Amino acid sequence: MHQRKYALELIDEVGMSAAKPVGTPINVNVKLTSKHYDEHEKIHGALEDPLVDQTIYQRLIGKLLYLNMTRPDLSFSTQNLSQFLQQPKKSHMDAALRIVRYLKKQSGPGLLFSRSSDEIVTAFCDANWASCPLTRRSVIGYVVKIGNSLVSWKPKKQTIVSKSSAEAEYRCLASTVSELI
Template identity: 75%
Template sequence: MTRPDISFSTQTLSQFLQQPKRSHLDAVLRVIRYLKKQPGQGLLLASDSDGQVTAFCDADWASCPLTRKSVIGYMVKIGKSLISWKAKKQTTVSRSSAEAEYRSLASTIS
């Protein structure tokens, strides 16, 4: 997982593994062509770190048009270096944007 530039595309395409369509195959081929043109890309870790841990989180309330579930995401850094991140569709439907944000915060902390 050293390619955050393709993580959203991969996560979205993985939702259609059970019943893929031609449009999904076209999208996968587009991602593969992008990767082929961008060798050597990835995360760079800074050697000068102050050791401070920072975390950011966010939620996109009811962003999935099919299920109305929210997508949450977070990232954790030590100094200037990104060490962990995640984007995931929530398992339940949130009743408000505040509830979706709270779930994102809880996921980040855990």
């Protein structure tokens, strides 16, 4: 199951047909912050990062979120960028366009549902303790497989602040077990 045609149409619509493809959907070294956070913390780069057209950004993120149905590799990136729909900055738009450049390199993958008789349910989860610079909440993620087929996945910012990495991991494990049940 894939959305190759939709991904190629999105690349053309955004005007990135001639852009150089990238190997990862998001740059892990870039910490994206909101305009409100920048003003509160008086971050120096905030003046150099102007707001962009909100409707164009929202439309692009909406299309990328639609791709999440068959592209678990985009889930974390698009979830992260969807937090800034109200006041997107140029850095947010650049990150969204990086995802489109990633699609240019990886436009074909999708989900493969194997016919194997292996019906073993496998789940993996991980937490990144206090990784959100705005709220200090942990970001968790899990995947659930039946045999070799990926059937469920989710990146999510936790609803409360964990006091330790162990607590964040336990909360992640609880979410994963809840999904399994």
